[in-house]
Amino acid sequence: MLSEDLQESKTEEPPDLHSSLPELKLWKVTKLQEWLEKHKLKKSGLKEVLVNRVYRAMSGYMDSDPDSSDESLGEDLIPVHEISNWKTLDFSDIPNGLASKDVDGYFLYQKNPTTGARLHFDRQMKKAKRLCNEGFIRDILYSDLSDFCYIKSKCLPSMKQSVSIGTSGMTAKFYSLNVCLGRKFGNIFNARCNCKAGGAGLCAHVGALLYTLVKTKDSCTSSECTWDRPRPLQRKPSPARVCDITFTKTEKETQTKKVRPYPGIYQAGPIKEIQNETFLDDILKGLENAYPQCVLYQTLRFENANIDPFLELFYPDYMFCDFVSLTHDTCVKDFTHFFDNLKVTDAISQTLEEGTRGQSVNTNWIKARKNLITASVMGEVYKRKKLVPDNLLKKICGYVTVPDRVKSIKYGRKYESVAVSQYIQKHTNECGNTTVESRGLLVNPKYPFLGASIDSLVTCNKCGVGLVEVKCPYGSDSKKEPWRNKTPVECAKDTNFCCNEVDGQLELKDTSNYRYQVQGQLGVYELNWVDFVIWTKKGISVERINFDESTWNSMLQKLKEFYIGCVIPEIFTRRVERGKPLY
Structure with missing residues (x-):
């Protein structure tokens, strides 16, 4: 047995x-x-x-058939751990026959030892190319024995600080891998890696080493190799906004470009954000050559101007630390001194106005108004009751803005030119020849801390020179008929509307912020009247509002106090901008 x-x-x-x-x-x-x-x-x-x-x-x-290749195996492969004469790899040590297509074939044409079916390691191959291009291979060593080239190296982990070695449970900072190549033709005879998937030699780390060898061999031989100085372990990237970073993968599959059916014909479609300025410049140049008198060109055009002399007026010589009490007499004295030394000359004012035309589509306009109390917020400043100014400062200094995608904003910008055109027609019918011009941001040298951006400047022989302020009310979609689908008189029946109806005509409410906006515009422009236009899809209303000097003087005092007590302290500290309370 x-x-x-x-x-x-x-x-x-x-x-x-x-x-x-x-x-x-x-x-x-x-x-x-x-x-x-x-x-x-x-x-x-x-x-x-x-x-x-x-x-x-x-x-x-x-x-294996020894006669099928010029490289005879002659003798068995030597285990890597038994090799002792390692040296730093030189580009001349890499077999000339090794090419990128050989490495591709190594991954794409493997056979299953059980079924004989062909296996594809596309995923490992793509990752290997990425690891190669991003410099994960380091410390490449070479040993020359008989007809074989033994090469070993380390590969940094792509995500973790330490990695598991095989099935032993041990950890290391690198993967260790090696390959055996034929000296003459670069045949890949053997490969191993100590990662969990590296026993068969078909992991991404082995591929990264092979692609690195090909890349080093094909590089310029007159310069030093760079594979022995890979990217540092501790990356120190420069700060950047997420929207400015492009995330790409190595060997990204190329897609066939769509062929325009009619390449010679313009096809309308949304433009990318980075194309906005170029697109606008092209439109303005074309309009200037074709028809410079058109409303679109007059509205959007703006002169290339350097507004730095104006912006530099609001740069303090020093800043206050966060622990400084801004209510201290020294600080208050410095703020008052800064205000008293704000001097805007006529030349600076004119350059600023011309250089900010186009308003919201002009970056100069966006920059300049961050240092001013503009007419659109004068009502909020004048009626302010809260002692904490932080939220209002965020709005004045441009830290928070209303997104362009808001329906009411899009609606107002879309139909403002339509409202101006109907106003011109109405005014022309009543007074004869009428000229309406667009303007940029105006800062009156008398009031260097205030700014006004009007919709239009109107001139006629009968009325003289005045302003036009257009409102295109949108209304709430929750109501059966929103304001935009009513006549202006019908809108006035809503208690939330900015105007009252008096004898079939609209009158702007005294409590509305628009009242202080138009008075601020008249005060900055030093004009006597403004036509306040309400436009809906069902009609137009024009109210002539005269300059009220007593209201302006009362506004001016409070605006000055707020500027010295809140805006200037923010200029000296930028606390609100950094998310800290001003006081």
């Missing part, structure tokens, strides 16, 4: 080289699984499947 067991054990012992299929069928399942596990192959399945898997694996290991 014992002799039979010994004979069976002797029969099941795997041969050194290759066993036939009948011999493998005599192996026990446990022995088949041990052999598969030793060779990093799948060990699950029925015995028949395991037998075929082992047989194909053995056939694959021994299936």
Whole structure:
């Protein structure tokens, strides 16, 4: 009985080289699984499947024809851990026959040892190219033995600070990998990595090393190699906004460009944000050459002007730290001194007005108004009751803005030119020849801390010179008929509307912020009247509002106090901008 067991054990012992299929069928399942596990192959399945898997694996290991290649294997490969004469790799050590297509084929044309089916390692190949291009391979060493080139290196982990080594549970800062190449033609004979998927030599880390060798060989031989100085472990990128960063993948698949059906014909469509300025410049240049008198050109055009002399007026010579009490007498004195020394000359005022035409589409206009109390917020400043000015400062200094996608904003900008055109027609019918011009941001040298951006400046022989302020009320969509779909008189019946109806005509409410806006515009422009226009899809209303000197003087005092007590302290500290309370 014992002799039979010994004979069976002797029969099941795997041969050194290759066993036939009948011999493998005599192996026990446990022995088949041990052999598969030793060779990093799948060990699950029925015995028949395991037998075929082992047989194909053995056939694959021994299936080599020395006569099919000029490089004879002559002698067995030497285990890497037994090699001691390592040196730093030089580009001349890399076999000339190694090419990128060979590495691609190494990943794309592997065979399953069990079924013989062709396997594709596309994902590992793509990741390998990314690791190569981003410099994850480092410390490449070379050993020259007989007809083989042994190359080993380290590969930085792509995400973690430390990595698990195989199935041992140990960790390391790098993956260790090696490849064996034919010296003459660069054949890839063997590859290993100590990552969990590197036993078969088909992981992304091995591919990264192979692609790095190809890249180094193909680089300029007159310059030093850069693979031995990869990107640093601790990256120190420069600060950047997320919207300015482009995230791309290596070897991104190229998509076929869509062919325009009619390439010679303009096709309307939304433009990208980065194209806005170029697009606007092209439109304005075309209008200037074709028809400079058109309303669109007169509205959007603006002169290229340097407004830095104006902006520099609001740069303090020093800043106050956060621990400084801004109510201290020294601070208050400095703020008052800064206010008293604000001097805007006529030349600066004219350059500013011309250089900010186009208003919201002009970056100069956006920059300049951040240092001023503009007419649109004068009502809020005048009626302010809260002692904490932070939220109002955010609005004045441009820290928060209303998004352009808000329906009421889009609606107002869309129909403002329509309202101006109807106003011109109405005024012309009543007074004869009428001229309406667009203007930029005006700062009166008398009031260097205030600014006014009007919709239009109107001139006629009968009325003289005045202003036009247009409102296109949008209304709430929750109501059956929003303001935009009513006549102006019908809108006035709503208590939330800015105007009252008096004898069939609209009158702006005294409590409305628009009242202080138009008075501020008249005060800055030093004019006597403004036509306040309410336009809806169902009609237009024009109210002539005269300058009220007593209201202006009362506004001026409060505006000055707020500017000295709140705006200037923010200029000296930028606390609100940094999310800190001003006081």
